Amino acid sequence: MTVSTQSPALPQRPSRIAWAAQQRVLIALAALILFGALRYEHFLGAYNVLSVLRYNSMFALTSLGMAFVIMTAGIDLSVGTTAACACVVSALLSSYGLAAGLFGGLGVGLVVGVLNAFMVTRMKILPFIATLAGMLIASGTGLLLANNQSVSVSYDTDFTWLGQGDWLGFPVPGWIAIAAYVYGSVLLNYTSFGRAVLAVGGNEEAARLMGLPVDRTLFWTYVQSGLFASLAGVILAAQFGAGQPAEGVGWELFSIAAVVVGGTLLTGGVGSVANTLAGVLLLGLIFNVLNFENGLGVISLSAYWQSVVRGVFLMIVVMAGSGAARRALRTAAGPGG
Amino acid sequence: MPSPSPLLVMRDIDKRFQGVHALAKASLEVQPGEVMALVGQNGAGKSTLIKVLTGAYSRDDGSITFAGQPIAFASPMEAQRGGVSTIYQEINLVPFRSVAENIFLGRERRRYGLLDWPRMNAEAAEILRRFAITVDVRKPLMDFSTAIQQMVAIARAVSFQAQLVIMDEPTSSLDEREVEVLFDVMRQLRAEGVAVIFISHRLDELYQVCDRVTVMRDGRTVMTRRMDEVDKLSLVAAMLGRDVEAVRSRETAFAAATGRAGGDVLSVEGLKVGRRVRDVGIEVRSGQIVGLAGLLGSGRTETARAVFGADPADAGAIRLMGRAVAPQEPADAIALGVGYCSEDRKADGIIPDMSVRENLTLAILPRLVALGVVDETRQRAIVETFMKRLAIKASGPEQKIRELSGGNQQKVLLARWLCADPKLLILDEPTRGIDVGAKAEIQALIRELADQGLGVLMISSELEEIVEGADRVYVLSDGRTVADLPHAQATASAIMAAMAHAGGASENADG
Numbered sequence: 113m114t115v116s117t118q119s120p121a122l123p124q125r126p127s128r129i130a131w132a133a134q135q136r137v138l139i140a141l142a143a144l145i146l147f148g149a150l151r152y153e154h155f156l157g158a159y160n161v162l163s164v165l166r167y168n169s170m171f172a173l174t175s176l177g178m179a180f181v182i183m184t185a186g187i188d189l190s191v192g193t194t195a196a197c198a199c200v201v202s203a204l205l206s207s208y209g210l211a212a213g214l215f216g217g218l219g220v221g222l223v224v225g226v227l228n229a230f231m232v233t234r235m236k237i238l239p240f241i242a243t244l245a246g247m248l249i250a251s252g253t254g255l256l257l258a259n260n261q262s263v264s265v266s267y268d269t270d271f272t273w274l275g276q277g278d279w280l281g282f283p284v285p286g287w288i289a290i291a292a293y294v295y296g297s298v299l300l301n302y303t304s305f306g307r308a309v310l311a312v313g314g315n316e317e318a319a320r321l322m323g324l325p326v327d328r329t330l331f332w333t334y335v336q337s338g339l340f341a342s343l344a345g346v347i348l349a350a351q352f353g354a355g356q357p358a359e360g361v362g363w364e365l366f367s368i369a370a371v372v373v374g375g376t377l378l379t380g381g382v383g384s385v386a387n388t389l390a391g392v393l394l395l396g397l398i399f400n401v402l403n404f405e406n407g408l409g410v411i412s413l414s415a416y417w418q419s420v421v422r423g424v425f426l427m428i429v430v431m432a433g434s435g436a437a438r439r440a441l442r443t444a445a446g447p448g449g
Numbered sequence: 450m451p452s453p454s455p456l457l458v459m460r461d462i463d464k465r466f467q468g469v470h471a472l473a474k475a476s477l478e479v480q481p482g483e484v485m486a487l488v489g490q491n492g493a494g495k496s497t498l499i500k501v502l503t504g505a506y507s508r509d510d511g512s513i514t515f516a517g518q519p520i521a522f523a524s525p526m527e528a529q530r531g532g533v534s535t536i537y538q539e540i541n542l543v544p545f546r547s548v549a550e551n552i553f554l555g556r557e558r559r560r561y562g563l564l565d566w567p568r569m570n571a572e573a574a575e576i577l578r579r580f581a582i583t584v585d586v587r588k589p590l591m592d593f594s595t596a597i598q599q600m601v602a603i604a605r606a607v608s609f610q611a612q613l614v615i616m617d618e619p620t621s622s623l624d625e626r627e628v629e630v631l632f633d634v635m636r637q638l639r640a641e642g643v644a645v646i647f648i649s650h651r652l653d654e655l656y657q658v659c660d661r662v663t664v665m666r667d668g669r670t671v672m673t674r675r676m677d678e679v680d681k682l683s684l685v686a687a688m689l690g691r692d693v694e695a696v697r698s699r700e701t702a703f704a705a706a707t708g709r710a711g712g713d714v715l716s717v718e719g720l721k722v723g724r725r726v727r728d729v730g731i732e733v734r735s736g737q738i739v740g741l742a743g744l745l746g747s748g749r750t751e752t753a754r755a756v757f758g759a760d761p762a763d764a765g766a767i768r769l770m771g772r773a774v775a776p777q778e779p780a781d782a783i784a785l786g787v788g789y790c791s792e793d794r795k796a797d798g799i800i801p802d803m804s805v806r807e808n809l810t811l812a813i814l815p816r817l818v819a820l821g822v823v824d825e826t827r828q829r830a831i832v833e834t835f836m837k838r839l840a841i842k843a844s845g846p847e848q849k850i851r852e853l854s855g856g857n858q859q860k861v862l863l864a865r866w867l868c869a870d871p872k873l874l875i876l877d878e879p880t881r882g883i884d885v886g887a888k889a890e891i892q893a894l895i896r897e898l899a900d901q902g903l904g905v906l907m908i909s910s911e912l913e914e915i916v917e918g919a920d921r922v923y924v925l926s927d928g929r930t931v932a933d934l935p936h937a938q939a940t941a942s943a944i945m946a947a948m949a950h951a952g953g954a955s956e957n958a959d960g
Contacts, residue, residue: 302563304555307546311554314543321541323526324555381545 136429137374137390144397152404160400162283166275166351168396169285170195170344171366172389175374176296177337178367179388183300184333185313185380186232186239190246191341192363194224196356197254198345200263203355207266210274217346218339224250225338229331243334247364254357263355275350285347292340296385309333313380369422370395373429395422454517456481456644457502457613462511464497464668471497473668474511479613482642484635486655486676489665490688490745490910495648498665499615503528503535516612526555534606538618540598542605544591549573551590552605576608577601580634596627603634607643614638615646618746620654624724632658650746651927652681652949666690681949685744689912689945711735713771714786714873714904717756720765725751727928729765731906732921733873738895738905740919742912742944748928749908750792753875756906757789758782770872783812788866792877792908794855798862801851805843806832808850809861813869835864839894856887863894873904880914892918912941924948 148155174191181188202217224246231242265272277284300306308329311319320326344363349355374391376383399418406412457479464472472494479485489495500506502513504522513520515531522528525535542551549566552573558565573586580600590598599619606614616635620628635645635658647659655662656676664672664687672679672687715733720726726748733739741749755762756769758776767774769785776782779789791797799808809832810817817824817831832846839860843853850858859879866874879895880888895918899905909915915922922939924932924947932947 298563302566304557304559304564307550307554307557307564310546311543311550314545315541318541318543319554321525321537322555323524323529377545381543 137387137394140425140429141390141394141397144394144401148397148401148404152401152408155400155404162286164393164396164400165286165289166283168392169283169289170347170351171363171370171396172289172392173292173340173344173347174363175367175370175388175392176292176385177340178364179371179374179376179383179385180296180300180309180333181239181337182368182371182376182378183309183313183380183383184330185316185378186330186333187243187368187378188228188246188334188337188341189240189243189364190224190228190250191337191344191367192360192365193247193251193254194221194338194341194360195345195348195363196358196360197224197250197257198342199349199359200254200258200355200357202271202346203263203265203349204257206269206271206349209269210271213265213269213271213349214274214346217342217349219342220250220253220345221338221340221342222335223338224342225335228338229334232334233327233330239334246338251357258355258357260357263357265349265353265355267353272350272353275347275352285351288343288347292343293385293389300383300385305329305332310381310383313383315381366395369426373426394425398422398425454481455479456483456516458512458514459498459502460512460514462498462501462513463509464501464506465509470668472501472508474670475665475668476670477502477646477663478673479644479646481612481644482639483661484639484645484647484659486659486662487646487648487665488650488652488655488662488684488688493665493688494668495665496617497668499535499617499646499648503533503615529606529609529611532610532612533615534609534611534613535615536599536602536606536617536619540595540602542590542598542602544598545589547587548577548584548590548593548601549586551601552576552586552608573604576604579607579637580604581630594627596623596630599623599627599631600634603631607638611643613644613646615648617648618650619647620649620651628654650744652684652744653927655684656681664688682946685945685949691941691945711737711902713768715756715906716766716768717752718766720752720755720767721763722748722751722755722760723763725928726755726762728930729925729928730930731923733904733906735872735904736899736902737920738899738907738918740915740922740939741906741908741925742915742922742948743925744948745910747925747948749925750877751928752925753789753877753906753908756782757787757875759789783869786870786872787875788812788869788871788873789875790859790862790866790877790879792881794858794862799850799858802849804847805836805841805850805853805861806846809835809846809864810868812865831868835868839864839867840890854887856883856891859883859887859891860894863891867898871903873906874898875906875908877908878910879907880909880911912944915939915944916941 154160174195178188178191198217198220201220202213205216206213227249228243228246231237231245232239274284279287300309308319308324311324312326312329316326345360348359370391371388372378373394374384374387376388398421402413402418402421455478457477459475459477461474461476462472463470463474475494475498477498487495497506501508503525504527505525515533520531522531543554549570553569558568558572560568570586577584577586582597582600584593584597590601619631623631635647638645649655659676661673661675662679662684663670664684666688711734713732714735717729717731720729729748729752731739731741741752743749751760754760756767758779758781761777762775767776769782769787774781774785806828810828814823817828829846836843836846841860841864842857850861853861876895880891883891892914895905895907907919916939919939920936922934922944923930924944926948934943
C-alpha cells in the first residue's frame with residue numbers, strides 16, 4: 113500500500129440539510145399537538161384523533177405520490193383532478209361492489225399517470241406542463257362523466273366501507289394510508305428504485321452516466337403518483353357517499369405544501385417519506401386546531417383563516433429551508449472557494 | 450516496456466460529424482498496468498476518441514481490441530461492465546446522497562430482496578480504505594471536499610473491477626496536495642495491473658505519473674513516446690503542430706512594435722483567484738493590444754473574469770484607469786470603462802431571439818432610459834452608427850441576432866461594448882469559430898480601435914493572432930505569469946518555450 117494517510121485530514125464541510133429539515137417539521141408537529149392537548153379538552157380524544165386521520169388520509173396519499181415525484185425534481189399538478197375523476201368513476205361503479213369501485217377508480221389514476229409519464233419521459237415535456245395537461249384532461253373527464261353534478265354512491269354494496277368503515281377499531285382510510293406509508297418508506301430506503309429516484313433528482317446527468325434506468329424510474333414515479341391520487345379519490349367517494357367532480361381542487365397545492373414542509377427539496381434529490389406524513393399532519397392539524405379554537409367561543413375565526421395560517425407556516429418552513437439549501441449548494445459547488 | 454499483448458488497441462479510428470472528420474485514422478495502444486497520457490489542444494479529438502471507446506459515440510471506421518477481444522461497446526454502462534471505467538472532469542455523482550450510495554448506485558447489495566445497508570456501508574468503507582481514505586460513508590457526499598469527492602468517483606470506477614480506468618482531467622479541481630493523493634492512487638492502480646488513460650493539460654503532471662504519452666492533433670494521433678524520452682518542448686511543439694527546430698531556433702519578429710502606448714489602463718499584480726490563478730501580473734496601456742497566451746487551464750480566462758469583476762479576486766492588486774479597485778461585480782468594472790467579450794459567444798454573449806438593435810444596446814440600456822422609457826430614437830441612431838462603422842451585415846437592426854453569421858454576431862458584441870465608450874476592452878478568443886474572411890475583418894477592427902486609443906487585452910489560443918496582433922504578450926502557465934514579451938520578442942517559438950515552462954522563458958522575461 114503506497115498511499116499516504118493524509119487524506120482524512122482534508123476538511124469536512126458541515127451541511128446537514130435533510131437532517132435540519134427533519135427536526136424542523138417534527139418539532140413543529142410536536143409543538144402543535146402539545147398546544148392542542150393542553151388547550152382543548154377533547155383534542156386527544158379518540159373521536160377527534162380518528163376523524164382527523166380519516167379525513168387527512170386522502171391528503172396523505174396524494175402527498176406520498178407527490179413526494180416521490182418531487183424527489184426526482186419533478187412536479188405532478190394532476191393529483192387533485194385525478195382524485196376527483198377517480199371519485200366520480202368509483203361512485204358510478206359502486207353499485208357493482210367494492211372491488212369494481214376501487215379498481216375502476218384506480219384505473220383512472222393508472223391512465224392519467226401513464227399519460228403524464230409518457231409525456232415526461234418520451235416526449236421530454238417539462239413535468240409542470242405535462243402534468244398541467246394531465247390535470248385539465250382529468251378534470252374535464254370527471255365533469256363529463258358526472259354531468260357536472262354530484263353522483264351518489266350506492267349504499268347497497270360494501271363500497272362505503274372503504275371510507276367510513278373501521279377495522280380493529282381504526283378507520284379503514286387510516287389503515288390504507290399507514291400501509292401506503294410503510295410501502296413508501298421501504299420503497300425509498302430499501303430498494304434500488306428508491307435510490308434511483310433520489311439519484312435522478314440529485315443529478316440526472318450523473319445518474320444517466322452511471323447507467324441507472326433514468327426514464328424507467330421517472331415513468332413509474334408518475335404512474336405511482338397517479339395511482340395514489342386515484343386511491344384518495346376512491347376514499348373520498350366512499351367517505352362522503354358521493355362522487356364529486358369539483359372536489360380535489362387545490363389538493364395538488366396542499367400536497368406540494370405538505371411535501372415541502374416535510375423537508376423535501378423542490379430541486380430534487382433529498383426527501384423523506386416519514387416527514388411527508390408529518391407535513392400532512394401538521395397542515396391538517398392547523399385546521400383542526402382552528403375548529404377547536406372556535407369551539408371555545410373566545411374568538412370566531414372563519415375557515416378561511418386556516419388557509420392563511422397554512423400559508424404562513426409554509427412560508428416560515430420554506431424560508432428556513434432555503435437558507436440551508438443555499439448553504440449546502442454553495443459547499444457542493446465549491447471549487448473556487 | 451513493450452509487452453506481448455496490449456490491453457487496448459484502437460486502430461485507424463474514423464469519426465465524422467456531418468461529413469467533417471473529428472477523428473481521422475486515430476490510434477491508441479495501452480499496455481496492462483500502464484499509465485498513458487493523452488494530450489492535445491482543444492478540439493484535437495481526445496474526448497471524441499474516448500467517447501468512441503466507451504460507446505458514447507459509434508465509430509465510422511477502424512477497430513478496437515480490448516483484452517484480446519474485438520469490442521464495440523454500445524454505452525458507457527456496457528463499457529463499465531466490460532472493464533472500462535471513466536471518470537469525468539466534472540464529478541458525476543449525486544451530492545445529496547451518501548458516499549456509500551454513490552459507490553453502489555445501480556448495483557446495490559441486497560438481502561431478502563431489500564437493500565443491505567450495513568453491508569454496503571462496510572464494503573464502501575473497505576473500498577475507500579484501499580485509497581487510504583477513512584470517512585463516514587453514511588454522510589452525504591457534499592459534506593466532503595472536492596478531492597474526496599473525486600476519490601469517491603475513482604473508487605466507484607475501480608470497484609467495477611475495471612481493467613482500464615480513463616481519467617478526463619481529474620486534477621482540474623484539485624489543489625496540489627490533493628493531486629498528490631490522486632497520483633498515489635494512480636500508482637497503486639498501476640501496481641495492481643490496472644491501466645490508466647490520463648488526460649491533462651498540465652504538462653508537469655504528466656511527467657510525475659505517466660509512463661507513455663500519446664499526442665493528438667486535428668483528429669490524428671501524431672506521436673506516441675515514452676514519457677522519459679520526450680521533453681516538454683517537443684511535447685508542446687507536437688501539440689501545436691510546430692517544427693521542433695522552429696521552436697528552438699527563433700524566427701524573426703513579424704513587424705516592429707507600434708509603440709504609441711499611452712497611460713496605464715490596467716495593471717494587475719500578484720492576482721490570485723481560486724485555484725486557477727495563483728500569481729498573475731499584467732499591464733495594459735491605452736492604444737495597446739496586449740496578448741494573453743497560455744495553454745488551456747493556464748488561468749487566462751479566470752484572470753480576465755477577475756479584472757471584470759465576474760469572479761472577485763482572493764488576493765492581489767488591480768488598478769483600472771490608475772485607480773486601485775477591487776471589482777466585485779461586472780457593473781463595477783463597466784462603470785470604470787471596461788468591456789468584456791466572453792469566450793463563449795452563445796452561452797454568455799448574445800441573446801439569440803433578440804434583435805441586433807436590442808443586443809447591441811444592452812450594456813448601455815440604463816443610459817438610454819429616460820423616465821423609465823427607452824429613448825428609441827437615440828437607440829436607433831447609435832445602432833445605425835455602429836452597424837455602419839463595423840460593417841455589420843444584417844438585413845436591418847430588427848433582424849434576430851441568431852440569424853447572423855458568427856463573424857457578424859461577434860461584431861455586434863464588439864459594438865455592444867464600443868458604444869459604451871470603454872477605455873479597456875477584454876476579448877476572450879475574439880475570432881474563435883469565425884470564418885477566415887470575417888476573422889481578418891475583426892482583427893483589423895481590433896487594431897484600428899487600439900490605434901484610436903483603446904486598451905485591448907486579448908486572449909487567444911491561436912499563436913498567429915497573438916504573434917501578429919499583440920504589442921506585448923504575457924504568457925501564463927499554471928496560473929502564473931511566466932513571460933512578458935514585447936512585440937519584437939514575442940515569436941511563436943518564444944511563446945511556446947514559455948508555455949512549456951522550459952528554460953527560455955525566464956531569459957525572455959522583462960525583455
